[in-house]
Amino acid sequence: SLPNIADKSLVYHQYDYMVRTDTVVTPGSDAAVLRVKGTKKGLALTCDCNAYYCYLDPYEGGKQAVAEAARNIVVSGATPLAITDCLNFGNPEKNEVIYQFAKCIEGMAEAAEYFKIPVVSGNVSFYNESKNKAVLPTPVVGMVGLMEDILKHTTQSFKKQGDLVILIGENTEELGGSEYLKNVHKIRYGKPPKVDLKKEKMVQDFCLKAIELGLLRSAHDVSEGGLAVALAECAITGGFGFKGEIYTSLREDAVLFGEAQSRIIVSIDEKEFSTFKRLAEEEGIIYQVLGFVDKDDFEFTVKNSRVKKISLGLDEISYIWRNSLKWALEK
Structure with missing residues (x-):
């Protein structure tokens, strides 16, 4: 529901973005x-x-x-x-x-x-x-x-139920500058996540190669709001749910809402996973299977020394995401 994350269509629908009918991907994706x-x-x-x-x-x-x-x-x-x-x-x-x-x-x-x-x-x-x-x-x-x-x-939206959802890149415990820290804990200081340009370029080059080879059905970068929010955006805009779990030694709020750089969420046909895996190993890319595209529910479990589970209906999070900016402006 935060303004930096919520749906911005209230703004861009006021403009003609189909001039000369050349627009293939309209506003709302990356x-x-x-x-x-x-x-x-x-x-x-x-x-x-x-x-x-x-x-x-x-x-x-x-x-x-x-x-x-x-x-x-x-x-x-x-x-x-x-x-x-x-x-x-x-x-x-x-x-x-x-x-x-x-x-x-x-x-x-x-x-x-x-x-x-x-x-x-x-x-x-x-x-x-x-x-x-x-x-x-x-x-x-x-x-x-x-x-x-x-x-x-490619767009950010999940495309087909049953597709594997994979994170390219690496989670960290960097929470500084995040929407989570700023809005949930009211902490407005600290260091933002660092950008390792070498890692960033490797992740980008790998993603582009996978797209060119036709391996990816969707791709979406992790930015404001962190991993959980990025997954929700893929689900909402695609009209599909998500079910998954991640095993980690990191604290669960950092995994869910930290804004570590050089991360991309992709979805692929399960039959393409062996090719994806081989390409990632050849390119030296860290990746992690998060789960799969589901029908209606949005469920994500983080398992470290504890278990943290998010379980929401797709309709619920979609309603909040799509209307929050309008509600804020009406106040």
Whole structure:
């Protein structure tokens, strides 16, 4: 129900996103996808930034904005191509603001250089303050990617009951900067999750290769809200439930709601698992089978020294997710 997580269709349904009838994937998944008429090619587009991460650690927040934008392009089936940015900050005459600005740019530049994605345009907006209080540092990253065959595009939605659901990447105990820590425990300090650019690139390259080979039925990156929320988004938008369990030595709230980077949830036909496993081993990718796509229920059990179980109906979580932003605006 949190505004940063809840369905945003109330906003984007006010705009025409079918101009020239080129839109193949409409808003609501990780990236929009447009066809290039007269060719098999497509373009994926996304905008990303976690301003709260940038407030807690501008350098890591800047890196994360680029990494997540690239991840959203990749899970749609496209190769990241170019970046534009919109850098929004407070009064640069204040030391803390110009520090945020400089460090965000350093982090963005490091990630862009590592991924070899050029920044081709952008703009800077300073003095964004009200009652002498600055906005959170918000370096928004817009990214475009290219797919050679638009028929191979992927979305976040679960597609078929019985499909295996797999996590690519590794869970950690990083809870700093998370929606869970900020909104449930009212803790607004700490370090946001770090981005290991090498691991990030490996996960993205593997996901893109699996999509190109036709192994994946869905792909969705883990971001705000953590693993449990990302699974719920896949279920809600696909109209399917989920049943699964995970064995871990980590604390259960970190597994469920921590926002560790470089993680992607995918679903595959069970018959493709041996091929998926072989490819992951060849590429040195850490993965974990989480469960399977179900019909109606959303159930997820974490087993460490204790057992934590989430058990909800798909209709219940869908109703909350789809209506919470409208309810908040009506208050």
